[in-house]
Amino acid sequence: MQTPKPIDLAAFYANPDRSVAVLNYNARFITSIFDLVNSQELASFVRLFLDEQRDKVPADADPAGTFNLVSPETYLDTVKAILTDQPNATRQFPASEVLASIEDLYSYYRTYLRVATMTVRQNDVVSSEFMTIDQHFNDLVIRLYRTIEEKLQGHANHVYRQISAGSSACVLLEQVKWPEPAGYEKLKNIRFISRLMLRPPMMLHTKSNKRKGLFTATKVNPLDNFQGTEDDWFCYPAKIGESLAYIYFHRDYLASGIALANLFQLADSQEIAGQKPDLVLLFGTPGVASDDQPENGHYFYDAANGIYVGQVPYNDQTTYFGYMKKMCLTLHNLHMIAEKKLPIHGSMVKITFANGKTKTVVFFGDSGAGKSESIEALQNVADEEIVNIETIFDDMGSFTLADGKLYAQGTETGAFVRLDDLSSEVAFNNMDRGVYMNPEQKNARVIIPANTWSRIVAHHEIDMWVYANNYDDAIGIHRFTDQESAKATFVAGKRKALGTTDEVGMSTTFFANPFGPVQEQAATKPVIDAVFDQLFHDDVYVGEIYTHLGNDKSQDKLNESARELLQVLLKM
Known part of the structure; x- marks a missing residue:
């Protein structure tokens, strides 16, 4: 048919x-x-x-x-x-x-x-x-x-x-005037989303349910090939961390476009009027014939105007929400690297204990390493020792050196997580706010609000940073005493891929982050060095937690690692 x-x-x-x-x-x-x-x-x-x-x-x-x-x-x-x-x-x-x-x-x-x-x-x-x-x-x-x-x-x-x-x-659209540089005039009449109303729980279905490959640099500004009009394109103005992003998308990508509302703060009209963005994404527009992986997506740094421009082509594969999210994060992370901030692929939580203490922990690792699972396991074994776990960021954040101290900041106001990673309590408690992606399929996802923008971009001190090690057969946690060994582990980005992307088996990714650091390794390395110098100078706990997920996925073993983590935190 x-x-x-x-x-x-x-x-x-x-x-x-x-x-x-x-x-x-x-x-x-x-x-x-x-x-x-x-x-x-x-x-x-x-x-x-x-x-x-x-x-x-x-x-x-x-x-x-x-x-x-x-x-x-x-x-x-x-x-x-x-x-x-x-x-x-x-x-x-x-x-x-x-x-x-x-x-x-x-x-x-x-x-x-x-x-x-x-x-x-x-x-x-x-x-x-x-x-x-x-x-x-x-x-x-x-x-x-x-x-x-x-x-x-x-x-x-x-x-x-x-x-x-x-x-x-239902979306409320309006024309917003911003100082379009030469070459950006094609975007002038495309309307911005200023208000958005969702009717959750929303069950969205897309042709693709998995992301493939990497985003790579192109020598051609994607605006050169852009042919969209105000009739078939919209713009979602987002605050991604402290980056201002104008996310333009074809109307056939409305599933991804409106799902952004649960992930990134919608910028107010008054905040964007007259403002040049840090990031521009064109989602559903062709690249150029000379680009490698033309079916995936590319980024371009417009040095003359200080704008990172992303491009993702119109095809069935890119209907998966991960393409829109990860291209936004790639552009943001490139912007952070240029600002001498270090993009962190991981999750950060602030834990309030029954004894009155609070500790912030950053879990680090590539997709499927066990970051979210470690937090869930910590909640499972805590009994009454933990009063609250606040999510500062769920997938991507950044470390900032300021005034001789190291701080962490978040990126997303929501969480894009696998349904299999959520406890039934979390899944059902958030059903009336969730946007569900292909819930009946493998790698089913839900996007739920997690925290406020002002809270995630605040400067948060770091008490512990642990690498999610899903490949070794050990149980528990391990603290690095040697700075170079710690750095080598984090930079190698080793993991056993679980099939949430197109990778399977053992793999390594520079700094466990294929969304910015991989593309700009030379610019990222000195920022990594400065961060590790500060961490060890301040005697911050830098270690690894053995999640066991790449082996037998034993919940008992992960819980045992979480118990050891809990005891270490209580003694800090």
């Missing part, structure tokens, strides 16, 4: 290949169920639905007597006849068959990620009412469905379920 072509109307866009739909309330806002059933938008979607249904109908079915084989016009005429109580509304087709088809249409529509948009202009009251307007449309869609359903079944429903019938999310 060939995938039908997208619907591309002024008020409605739907791409069945990506299961993405965009409703433009500025172009048309439907106010009644009769407006809806008479709309060009619904007629186009019914046509799309019937095109897909025809491949499911038996080949010997009677076209005149099968409701899913009728024309869109006949389909909607039947719906209108039912709504207006015409006596012969279901004369040609059994009511049960029409009802089953309406149920399928309704379900098919809800398989799409449906994002409603409104563009606000200065002094426009819609800025404070966009959620009310969107809720009105949701109520209208569910009312139309229930009216048809109850008329066909001949009685009112006994149970009502209030679901996201019309849209999955």
Whole structure:
């Protein structure tokens, strides 16, 4: 079966290949169920639905007597006849068959990620009412469905379920003026997201569920090949750590684009007006023929304007959210290295003990090393000795040398974690806030808010830094007494890959961080040296925790390592 072509109307866009739909309330806002059933938008979607249904109908079915084989016009005429109580509304087709088809249409529509948009202009009251307007449309869609359903079944429903019938999310867009350098004029008319409303739990499905390869440098500014317009592109302005990023994405990547709201702080319009960003990402635009790994993504440093520009191409592989997240972090980390800060691939928590003490611990390592699992194990074995564990950063942070001291800062306000890594308590407690990615598949992920931006970018002192060692068969934790041995372990970035990326088996990654340090090793090495000098000068605990995950994934052994970690922290 060939995938039908997208619907591309002024008020409605739907791409069945990506299961993405965009409703433009500025172009048309439907106010009644009769407006809806008479709309060009619904007629186009019914046509799309019937095109897909025809491949499911038996080949010997009677076209005149099968409701899913009728024309869109006949389909909607039947719906209108039912709504207006015409006596012969279901004369040609059994009511049960029409009802089953309406149920399928309704379900098919809800398989799409449906994002409603409104563009606000200065002094426009819609800025404070966009959620009310969107809720009105949701109520209208569910009312139309229930009216048809109850008329066909001949009685009112006994149970009502209030679901996201019309849209999955609603975004408020606006034009923001910022000083575009020469060559960036193509971005001028693309609207920024200024407010965003999600209806969690959101279950998003993408064609890809794993990231491959590395992002590499290109000698050509990706703006040279950019062909996007204000009709098919949006911008999510993000505060990534202390970097200001303008993340431009094609509307077919709305699943990733709106999921950013649970991961990076959305910058306020007043914060970005007139501000040149540190980072620009173009997600869904082609690279150049000379680039290596053209299917992956590239970055370019625009030295003349001091902007890191990233580019990720439009293809099925890059629909996985990890591409958008990791390219954002790569650009941010490159910016941090240029600022003489050290990007840290890991998790940082502040632990409050029952005895009143607080300790900050940074877990370090590449994907699958056991950073998140170590924190979970620590919680499991703590009993009543730990009052609270606050997440400062979950995946990426940076170490900053300032005033003769070493501090840690976070990057993301949320966490993008494997569902398998979460305890059932954490998973269920955050369900009403979560954005779930391919929850039924291997490497299923959830994005949940974790902390406030002001909290994560504050300067946090470091009490302990441990490497997540998932390859040795030892149990417990080990403190390095020699600075060079410690540095060698951290720089080697050794791990046994668990298949969360395209790697399997033993691997090494420079400084366990393929998102910036690998690309700029020469610039990163002197920052690493300065950080380790300060750590050992201050007698900070630098060691490794044996997670055992690359061997037999024994929870008992990881818990034993966590118990030893707990005892060391209590004695510090």
